[in-house]
Amino acid sequence: MKTLIQQARVLCPKNNRDEIADIAIAEGKIVGYGASGEGVAGFSADDTVSAKSQWLIPGLVDIATKLREPGSTQAATIDSEAKAAVKNGITTVVCQPDTDPVIDEPSVVRYINRSAKEAQAARVECLAALTKGNKGQHLAELAALKEAGCIGATNAGQPIENSLVLRRAMQYAASFKLPIIMNPFDAWLTPKVGGHEGELTTRMGLSPISVAAETAALLRDIAIAEDLGVSLHVGRISSRASMKWIEMAKSRDLPITCDTAIHHLMLSDIDTEGFGVQTNVMPPLRDHADREGLIKALKQGHIDVLTSDHQPLHSDDKDGPFGETVPGISGLDTLLGLVLHLVSRDQMPLLDVLAKVTVNPAKILGLEAGTLEVGAPADIVIYQPDIPTEVDISQFQSQGKTSPFNGWWFGGYVQQTWVAGRSVYQRG
Amino acid sequence: MHEIQYDELGQYRHFLSVEGSSEALLTKLLDDTEQFTAVAERRVKKLPLLNGKTIVNLFFEPSTRTRTTFELAAKRLSADVLNVNIATSSTSKGETLRDTIANIIAMQCDCLVVRHSTSGAIHYVAEHTPAGIAVVNAGDGSHSHPTQAMLDMFTIRRHKQQFTGLKVAIVGDILHSRVARSQIHALKTLGAAQVNVIAPLTLLPKSIETLGVEVHTSLTSGLKDCDVVIMLRLQKERMNGALLASESEYYQQYGIDQARLKLAKPDAIVMHPGPINRGLEIASEVADGPQSVILEQVTYGIAVRMAVLSTTIANQQQQLNNLATKIAETANNGGLA
Numbered sequence: 001m002k003t004l005i006q007q008a009r010v011l012c013p014k015n016n017r018d019e020i021a022d023i024a025i026a027e028g029k030i031v032g033y034g035a036s037g038e039g040v041a042g043f044s045a046d047d048t049v050s051a052k053s054q055w056l057i058p059g060l061v062d063i064a065t066k067l068r069e070p071g072s073t074q075a076a077t078i079d080s081e082a083k084a085a086v087k088n089g090i091t092t093v094v095c096q097p098d099t100d101p102v103i104d105e106p107s108v109v110r111y112i113n114r115s116a117k118e119a120q121a122a123r124v125e126c127l128a129a130l131t132k133g134n135k136g137q138h139l140a141e142l143a144a145l146k147e148a149g150c151i152g153a154t155n156a157g158q159p160i161e162n163s164l165v166l167r168r169a170m171q172y173a174a175s176f177k178l179p180i181i182m183n184p185f186d187a188w189l190t191p192k193v194g195g196h197e198g199e200l201t202t203r204m205g206l207s208p209i210s211v212a213a214e215t216a217a218l219l220r221d222i223a224i225a226e227d228l229g230v231s232l233h234v235g236r237i238s239s240r241a242s243m244k245w246i247e248m249a250k251s252r253d254l255p256i257t258c259d260t261a262i263h264h265l266m267l268s269d270i271d272t273e274g275f276g277v278q279t280n281v282m283p284p285l286r287d288h289a290d291r292e293g294l295i296k297a298l299k300q301g302h303i304d305v306l307t308s309d310h311q312p313l314h315s316d317d318k319d320g321p322f323g324e325t326v327p328g329i330s331g332l333d334t335l336l337g338l339v340l341h342l343v344s345r346d347q348m349p350l351l352d353v354l355a356k357v358t359v360n361p362a363k364i365l366g367l368e369a370g371t372l373e374v375g376a377p378a379d380i381v382i383y384q385p386d387i388p389t390e391v392d393i394s395q396f397q398s399q400g401k402t403s404p405f406n407g408w409w410f411g412g413y414v415q416q417t418w419v420a421g422r423s424v425y426q427r428g
Numbered sequence: 429m430h431e432i433q434y435d436e437l438g439q440y441r442h443f444l445s446v447e448g449s450s451e452a453l454l455t456k457l458l459d460d461t462e463q464f465t466a467v468a469e470r471r472v473k474k475l476p477l478l479n480g481k482t483i484v485n486l487f488f489e490p491s492t493r494t495r496t497t498f499e500l501a502a503k504r505l506s507a508d509v510l511n512v513n514i515a516t517s518s519t520s521k522g523e524t525l526r527d528t529i530a531n532i533i534a535m536q537c538d539c540l541v542v543r544h545s546t547s548g549a550i551h552y553v554a555e556h557t558p559a560g561i562a563v564v565n566a567g568d569g570s571h572s573h574p575t576q577a578m579l580d581m582f583t584i585r586r587h588k589q590q591f592t593g594l595k596v597a598i599v600g601d602i603l604h605s606r607v608a609r610s611q612i613h614a615l616k617t618l619g620a621a622q623v624n625v626i627a628p629l630t631l632l633p634k635s636i637e638t639l640g641v642e643v644h645t646s647l648t649s650g651l652k653d654c655d656v657v658i659m660l661r662l663q664k665e666r667m668n669g670a671l672l673a674s675e676s677e678y679y680q681q682y683g684i685d686q687a688r689l690k691l692a693k694p695d696a697i698v699m700h701p702g703p704i705n706r707g708l709e710i711a712s713e714v715a716d717g718p719q720s721v722i723l724e725q726v727t728y729g730i731a732v733r734m735a736v737l738s739t740t741i742a743n744q745q746q747q748l749n750n751l752a753t754k755i756a757e758t759a760n761n762g763g764l765a
Contacts, residue, residue, distance in 0.1 A: 202633040203447065205547035205571030205606060210634075275548035320525055321549035323569065 002026045007036050008051035012372035013355035025378040028421035051382050058370045059091025059379035061361040064307040071100025076312035076399040078115040084332045084397035085122035086417040086425040091379035092369050093122050097129040098156040104129040104140040106148035121424050128153040130169040136160035143176050151365050152179040159187035167224050174230040181233045182221045189213035193323050196269040196284045209284050211239045218242050222249050231255035233364050238264050238283035240293025247302050257364050261309035262338045265294055275322040278404040282327035306356040308335040312400025330400035337410030378421035385412040432554050441743045442554045442563040443736050445572040447613040460735035461582050477738050478507035481538040485511045488544040493702055494566050498541050501733035529556050539741050547571035560748045562740035570604050576701055577610030579732040583725050584656055587697050591618040597650050599626040600660030603633050607701045616640045626650035630671045651691035658699045662709050685711035697721045
């Protein structure tokens, strides 16, 4: 199948490209560019798509996605979530290993890969659990997991309490050149459910989650990584205090990158007022100053990646008093819309913001994605800007229908998505 | 945050929290309570106000004082009372809260008095209860215990006549205390001059000063010139979580005896929501002494709960009547046209 997309505004952060052009796709790859409306020299298309006044962007790479399969298919399936991804311009989802069974042996990876293939939607990449069963005690078979296709290893939000196990897990992952992603949670300072420790938790009587629950773990992770000389990606930062430490580490040229969930740039603890269970997430929404601090850090380039931190839940899991509900929201359906909010609301340059969800996560995980270069896989998205669109959870493609963003307005919508040159989603 | 507890006229249709309620509304509740205290002095301690109404005490957490005084309050108002005690254990969860409420509602009651160990649970109950049924908070997690706070306010008013200029100390486990939080909101709303919270930092929630209180870690500084001293119950299991070193050190630092009580004003009253731990947070000489009003609190608890039950149930009834009138009017207008 040879496709020609014409007159699109091509936005590729990797090459700082922002121009109106024609683009040719063949055999799953981007094969050439031509001047707008004039086609590509020597290229005869089977199919021509006009994308006049629309954007052509690289398919998004979402670094933190829970697919719930295997294990909790009442909440979501690989099929439902891979389809939700492409409907929203995400062409690669990185599956967290806290499935049931955990991604700690190759058969689970093979199962996920097979299901993802059948879904014929987004690419699904797996992260390996650093330790068996995610329990922080024994090393997982990381060499075999890498061979089966895992692209990195992580603690998946479960604290590795024993620092010696953590040190060895980092050494072991580095032996097989697996990128390491750590979500900083101190085992003892983090209750299962709660809110940002402060005025709101005090008034509402919610279990307080201190900033130190994050920074204490973060500093330990950085210290051990520095000692070993390994690269570290810190996932899901929620506080400005953490950013201060990460900036300091970066200024010392330590190989450290980090990400934050997009909702931490949009909401703060005050949105939990009145026991709003839709804002029950982990790490918790921090206060206003934290949110401002994160946006500032993003603008200054210290936050490398933005993620949906997608955690689909069955509606029963969100039905109850705040402390008895499960943390997590569905993020795939709102990632791109919220990321583009940073352009309209916070005046961030469009290409800078797109880099956080395309080329940057791809680079950290060693993926050949997130770019519109000639020769790259044709994972591409046509986005229709300038048509205000209301967020409606009942229309979410994700099986999880939990979101604090219901009723928000986005600036546009995804018109069409290709993965490896094949059209996998087209707006009806 | 607590809008759900008010009807269109800004009156209580549920009673979930004192936070955010106006001074006028709290004062009215205290005035109503005053009326109901007289009932207890009668030979026949019963009013026909809630005759034919059914009140369900739905307790997910054990309670003696609160449940029995709610029961007595209901009975003195001639309501029928059903006590449902549901012991919950985290390991074996049965029915969801939503299903429990739905089942109780199906039994056609007029009011739910609910206690639950999770903060915000009573709001959840109110959100899932149809119009016409009042929901009263009998304590949720470490969030709120509004009837306790109001009976405390009533006791204070009885002894001190007014709140203006009063200096109040709250001593003990503020961190886990729904009573302390509710008392602070009520005292600030009613115009108390100063509220001191006194505890080691391990038992004080962060940013407690944003509620308008002064933080003290020592009784000596915190009790100075106080008109009211409120001692909180210390759960003995707090020794386990590294919150405190020992019972004896707690008593030495934060327990009140006659000598320490002298730090407060000579006419200070001593209060405690009960049940008291003699020799842990309070010495018997103080608990049983002339400045103690602890048993009065229990007595007034009945009248406060009578006021709360009658107010919320009446307002729910009024709302239903208004609705029925509106429907009838609409139907009539339709008929005329």
